[in-house]
Ligand SMILES: Cc1cc2nc3c(=O)[nH]c(=O)nc-3n(C[C@H](O)[C@H](O)[C@H](O)COP(=O)(O)OP(=O)(O)OC[C@H]3O[C@@H](n4cnc5c(N)ncnc54)[C@H](O)[C@@H]3O)c2cc1C
Ligand code: SF4
Ligand code: FES
């Protein structure tokens with residue numbers, strides 16, 4: 001391992017303070033989550049910002065963990081797909097992906113879910129066209145796009161119907 | 175990937191000092207730099223993270239002048255209500271670029287400093303490329319693999335285009351890039367910030383010196399900014415760089431007659447390409463007169479120099495310019511924010 005910036009790197013992931021001893025300053029957030037913290041939900045599809053499989057939330061915004069240096073994420077709140085469910089209860093978006101059959105192999109799914117939750121929260125899930133545009137950063141080799149779009153539209157509709165309960169009310173901190 | 179040190183600059187003075195160290199490189203959103211590190215395009219000794227500097231604000235001045243900090247994220251600038259309402263071309267150029275995740279990370283300064291998408295420049299095993307290694311030759315020109323390359327301002331040494339959509343919109347808005355360096359501050363017009371290989375050796379991408387940084391962008395208040403449009407022609411519906419693009423900002427007199435107009439094209443040169451001669455010729459032209467619009471735009475293409483692979487761009491770019499002119503005059507055109515519609519050729 002290479003250049004250590006400091007003896008230990010501290011990251012806040014899914015609400016928990018996590019330690020990464022002897023960090024490599026060159027490591028991406030994606031590699032650090034997967035290889036140092038055992039959080040293998042975020043996937044490495046392309047490792048160059050093109051596929052969206054590594055999408056996580058940083059301070060509530062969807063970003064690509066393969067283009068984020070772990071050291072640069074020290075002061076931020078990181079939420080991964082592992083942090084979507086609360087107390088064993090699936091997030092509304094996870095439920096909807098199951099209900100709508102929105103995946104086949106599942107490789108892109110963690111990134112799709114993180115992006116989808118943000119998409120609804122950003123208010124960009126008002127129509128299938130709008131969902132397709134605002135989910136265009138997440139590729140699916142199995143082409144589950146119609147089902148993914150339907151799942152997101154479903155969650156967005158239910159969120160809109162129930163004004164008093166925000167979209168992310170299905171559980172989870174994100 | 176070579177080892178490097180990492181420091182987060184606490185203030186501008188510290189950033190400029192850190193940048194003077196040999197082998198130092200700035201990082202902002204990281205969406206370009208991390209790919210360069212992985213592909214060996216850059217191998218800095220020291221990374222200077224500038225995301226802690228107070229350069230994130232988007233301010234509208236008393237007379238409508240817009241000032242954008244270099245560290246504003248693409249998504250934040252696009253979502254700014256004043257920008258969407260008063261300068262549609264700017265919001266559209268941002269929302270039609272990259273993906274929502276990338277726009278949440280990518281900064282305005284980093285966007286301008288992004289580099290060509292020429293596949294030989296981006297190769298993870300080095301190929302002859304004068305931008306990568308001066309004097310190595312140009313694999314794209316040698317192979318006539320030039321479908322994505324320039325039709326203006328290229329040389330036998332390099333025919334790369336610059337991929338920034340934002341830069342094209344800024345050029346049509348007569349914006350200014352604000353730069354700080356050891357010698358103080360300087361201002362550069364948006365359409366003179368990037369360098370073509372006719373203007374400087376291919377190794378140089380922009381006028382920015384290695385010890386300078388972009389602090390922001392200033393967009394003057396102009397009545398024409400409101401009637402403006404960004405048209406991006408892509409090989410797929412979304413999440414793709416432009417084949418060609420056209421940014422137009424326009425003032426109408428007496429109904430549908432063009433008063434003043436500014437047109438900048440993307441995808442045709444290594445900088446936003448202003449159609450200055452066409453802009454002159456378009457004054458007084460009726461928007462409904464398609465033949466007159468075409469003829470005026472064609473004047474700026476008299477000196478186009480298509481390569482063996484990209485003759486199609488000469489026609490496509492002219493059509494994009496004409497269509498963008500029309501769309502700029504109709505601000506009620508499809509709303510990119512909601513539908514993601516491009517209003518482009520279908
Ligand atoms: C898959 C993909 C698709 C994309 N599609 C598009 C597209 O359609 N249209 C488009 O326009 N762009 C597109 N981009 C490019 C994207 O917009 C840029 O990567 C981004 O804007 C760079 O900003 P950053 O802050 O991440 O830069 P960084 O990666 O942090 O930095 C890039 C360079 O800029 C320098 N730099 C950064 N900030 C400053 C500053 N303030 N002063 C001086 N130098 C600075 C850095 O030193 C570095 O050399 C795409 C990128 C990817 C990965
Ligand atoms: S066109 Fe320019 S960037 Fe592309 S291979 Fe030739 S020298 Fe390199
Ligand atoms: S792994 Fe990050 S975008 Fe593909």
Ligand code: FES
Nearest residue numbers: 104106140141142
């Ligand atoms: S479900 Fe297989 S890649 Fe999307």
